[in-house]
Amino acid sequence: MKAVKLSVLRLARTAGLFRLFRWLSRSKVRILCYHGGNMGDERRFNSLLFCQAGLLEARLQWLQDKGFSIIPLDAAVTMLGNDRPRPRLPTVLTFDDGWYSTFRGLHPVLERRQLPATLYLCTGYFVAGRPNLDVTLSYILWKAGRAQANIQGFDAGVDGAHDLSTSAGKKRLAGAMLRWLEQNGASRAGVCADLERFAAQLGVSAAELDLASRRFDFVRPDELLQMASQGWSIELHGHVHQYPVGRPDELKADLARCQAEIGKVGLPMARHYCYPSGDHDADAHQLLRNLGVVSATTCIPGLLERADERQRFYLSRFLDGENIHPLEFESEMSGFADFLRRLAGRG
Ligand SMILES: [Zn+2]
Numbered sequence: 001m002k003a004v005k006l007s008v009l010r011l012a013r014t015a016g017l018f019r020l021f022r023w024l025s026r027s028k029v030r031i032l033c034y035h036g037g038n039m040g041d042e043r044r045f046n047s048l049l050f051c052q053a054g055l056l057e058a059r060l061q062w063l064q065d066k067g068f069s070i071i072p073l074d075a076a077v078t079m080l081g082n083d084r085p086r087p088r089l090p091t092v093l094t095f096d097d098g099w100y101s102t103f104r105g106l107h108p109v110l111e112r113r114q115l116p117a118t119l120y121l122c123t124g125y126f127v128a129g130r131p132n133l134d135v136t137l138s139y140i141l142w143k144a145g146r147a148q149a150n151i152q153g154f155d156a157g158v159d160g161a162h163d164l165s166t167s168a169g170k171k172r173l174a175g176a177m178l179r180w181l182e183q184n185g186a187s188r189a190g191v192c193a194d195l196e197r198f199a200a201q202l203g204v205s206a207a208e209l210d211l212a213s214r215r216f217d218f219v220r221p222d223e224l225l226q227m228a229s230q231g232w233s234i235e236l237h238g239h240v241h242q243y244p245v246g247r248p249d250e251l252k253a254d255l256a257r258c259q260a261e262i263g264k265v266g267l268p269m270a271r272h273y274c275y276p277s278g279d280h281d282a283d284a285h286q287l288l289r290n291l292g293v294v295s296a297t298t299c300i301p302g303l304l305e306r307a308d309e310r311q312r313f314y315l316s317r318f319l320d321g322e323n324i325h326p327l328e329f330e331s332e333m334s335g336f337a338d339f340l341r342r343l344a345g346r347g
Helices: 002-014 017-024 053-065 073-079 100-113 123-128 133-144 167-184 188-201 221-229 248-264 284-290 326-334 336-346
Strands: 030-034 090-097 117-121 148-151 160-163 232-236 272-274 295-297
Touching: 002 017, 002 326, 017 326, 017 336, 053 100, 053 326, 073 090, 073 232, 073 272, 090 100, 100 221, 117 221, 117 272, 123 248, 133 167, 133 188, 148 188, 160 167, 167 188, 221 232, 232 248, 248 284, 284 295, 326 336
Parallel strands: 030 090, 090 117, 117 232, 232 272, 272 295
Antiparallel strands: 148 160
């Protein structure tokens, strides 16, 4: 199916349709989303979450060759609310979560090109100062590649025989281990030792897991400040990585905590939000506006011409990554993919 899609896109590009749609949509704003960089084999484990610096490099080169203008998020949001002249093909670069690998691998790519970007920081993981437990546990189970396991030395929920042949089985073990770590984990070193002990029982060595590289950690305050001083705006991705659907008081507390943690580092008040995992409800715009937030991005692809008081809380964004073929990226950024979606919607 993907091969058919790529053939169609190749034909469209050869016929000059990408160029035509770039011209037709030259005033529309694009928002791109990335997550972490790649420091080992993480991109094979999760191609949406971790991408090589070379991929970002190639994307930015294409955008610059085709005359896209990389602009800050704040400027784009202002732009969407007025009719003033715009730079050609205005594009915003956003990065979610706050992975150390974003700082280590992707930030230098932007620095070399002197491009602005936005980091939507999930402050819970940031202040935890240890590897992201969810992702590290999923990685261990992926790396182990086992259909069965016998774990010992934790608690009744973790210990014993586990069927890992299904994703439900893997999820059950990861969930039990996560709970154990949250109850027992202390320092970063202690958590890493526990993760290594767990991984070893699944046949994954400490060297393979390579927690010392910090590939599953988040940025530290000094690294965040360095990014901010080099053109990154640090914005809101919640304190916990979850939008509390239907629970406005929780949203308020979560955003206040996220803003406070960013403020503690000495950074300006963060006012742009990114829905964790794209989840939101129909009242989100009212709730966020009341909390002083000025925009929010989703995970729904599309180009943006204008955004009124409501629409700026549901901004389209394209999730790029190792799982996206260069032709799909070009089609999306040229506005051809948006045209196809509209066509399909009407048909
Ligand atoms: Zn996220």
